[in-house]
Amino acid sequence: MMVSVFKYILAPKLYKQYGVGSCQVLYEPNSLEKWGDQILSTLSLMWNIGYYTSPIILTFLVRRGYFAVESMLSLVKFAAGIGVLLMISLCMRGIGRSKSDSYVNFMKVFNKYGSMPCAETRRALALFDFDFRSWPIDFEISQARNSKTIFQKLSRMKFLLKSALPCQVAAYFAVQTFGIRMIYPGCVKLIQVFIEPVLIQGRCKLIEQEKAVRYKLKTCDLNEIDAVFIDNRNKNDNGKILVICSEGNAGFYEIGIMSTPLSKKYSVVGWNHPGFAGSTGLPFPAQDENAIDSVMQFALNYLGFPLENIILFGWSIGAYSTLWAAKNYPDIRGIILDATFDDILYLALPKMPNMFSGVVELAIREYVNLNNSELVKQYSGPILMIRRTEDEIICTHENNINTNRGNYLLLNMLRYRFPNIFKLSQMELASKILSKPLDKLSENREDQECFSLLASYVSVNKNCYPLPIGETFNEIQRNNLVEFLIRKHLRDFKSTHCTPLPAEFFDLPWNISVETDFIPT
Structure with missing residues (x-):
């Protein structure tokens, strides 16, 4: 009897059995388990609150003398009381589970997969939503990229070499404790506790209504990534294209941006950043890069999509993951960036006191250097950017579209790709164009001429950025091309930062294509 109860104590928490009731109907534990x-x-x-407030608690205990030898007995008694309470609650949970028909049924399926893992038992297990830590690994990346390993070692080496500098020490500990959680609040466990029911319901809708399949991916740094795949390949032509969605700093695939490509019947992969929901680790750049790399390898090797049929879709801070993957997998079909920025440093500095600006800059540049402007120059494929005209997060000044950091990302990309078109006067013109919504800019009669100039050049020369086209153009031609290229790479959406992107804005990125019957002019 005790052995049986012990097995239930250590068993994973059950959230729901799919196909039983609506998505709002979760597994209902009996009184003991509850x-x-x-x-x-x-x-x-209490542990999570204590962790985040530990400096205050420790200071209080030291000042009250609780760490003195004569006062340690009180702390020991308190810890022992918590331990007894923990053991009693574990036993209650184990006994309660052993008396629940629903949980006993789940345990039979769970144990059967453990003793006989195969496709059939895996499908049976997928009918349950339970603690993802106990979910079997579906795909493991076989070999890490050398560049990542070197990056991680260099980061630790830098800290060891410079640890004598106070600013370095402050920056390191700030990032490791609260800094990364300020940048990625979605990895804060307290937040996840409160939104867990919403995530379960969102996951249920994806699995029951969209026929999604959940997977666990293991990265080269041994993190486990929570991912989901919806296969529409046999439903329509759009389904042959896979859209890989990278969420924002508080976004989860269960309630995130997947709905936009799904509404156009694309096949879709969603995944959670390290430390988000079922994914382990923390969303530092190296771990996030390893995560998106495992997602890409999963799409190529496990799901069987060719690179030319993959579109990367990143929202907000998810643009970093998207651009990093695009840089390393340049043959993808294209990328779509929604409500994003050029460099996180310029968003972080205005939100921190000036006296800490040096430490903030040091911390970001050393440990969380999310510099999209540098990454976008290393990808030569098609890009479409979506700008939110009422974005309250990406703008450094509220209600001022001119301070939207997405403007700078677009301009940096276009200036790099077309250096002879985006000269100083054209950069000023581009900034002026971006200072107001693009819906006030309509297509004009010069568009065909602009396309002809670009297409004729590409038909003769290799389409490889940066393109030296435009050296002999006059000011009017350059100005027309500036407006043309901005409209081809950017769409405006009259919305705030977190509003779901409507399907009509999700278009395949524009590319300089040469039609078969095009005659160079």
């Missing part, structure tokens, strides 16, 4: 879980959840919540 109370046991409630106590454990409360203890976990």
Whole structure:
């Protein structure tokens, strides 16, 4: 009896059985399991609060003398009491689970897969939503890129070499403690506790309504990535194209941007950043790069999509993952960036006191250097950017579209790709154009001429950026091309930062194509 109960104590938490009731109907534990879980959840919540407020708590305990030898007994008694409460709640949970028909049924399926892993038992297990830590690994990346390993070693080496400098020490500990969680609030466990029911319901809708399949991917740094795939290949032509969605700093695939490409019947992969929901780790750049790399390898080797049929879609801070993947997989079909920025440093500095600007810059440049402007220059494929005209996050000054950091990303990209077109006077013109919504810019009669100039050049020369086209153009031609190229690479959406992107804005990125019957002029 005790052995059986012990197995249930250590078993994963069950959230839902798919196909039983609506998405709002979750697994209902009996009283014993419910109370046991409630106590454990409360203890976990207290631990998380204690973790984030540990400097204050430790200071209080030291000042009150609780770390003195004569006062240690009180702390020991408190810890022992918590330990007893923990053991009692675990036993309550185990006994309660062993008396629940639904949980016993889940355990039979779970144990059957453990003893006989195969496609059939895997499908049976997928009918349950349970603690992702106990989910089997579906895809493991076989070999890490050398560049990533070197980057991680150099980061640690830099800290060791410079640890004598106070600013370096402050920057390192700031990033490792609260800094990364300020940049990626979605990895804060307290937030995840509160939104967990919403994530479960969102996942249920994807699985039951969209026929999604959930997967666990293992990265080269041993993180486990929570991913989901919706296969529309046999439904229409759009389904032959795979859209890989990278969420924002508080976004989860369960309630994120997947809905936009799904509404146009593309096949879609969603994944959660390291430290988000079922994914382990923390969303530092190296871990995030390894995560998107495993997603790409999963799409290529496990799902069987060719690179030319893959579109990368990144929202907000997810543009970093998207651009990094595009740089390393340049033969993809294209990328779509929604509500993003050029360099996170310029978003972070205005939100911090001036006295800490040096430490903030040091911390970001050393440990969280999300510099999209540098990455976008290393990808030569088609790009479409979506700018939110009322974006309150990406603008450094509220309600001022001219300070939208997406403007700078676009201009940096276009200036790099077309250096002889975007000269100083044209950069000023481009800034003026971007200072107002593009819906006020309509297509003009010069568009055909602009396209002809670009297409005729590409038909004779290799389409490889930077393109030296435009050296002999006059000012009028350059100005027309500036407006033309901005409209081809950017679309405006009258919205704030977090509004879901409507399907009509999700178009394949424009590319300088040469039609078969085109005659160079």
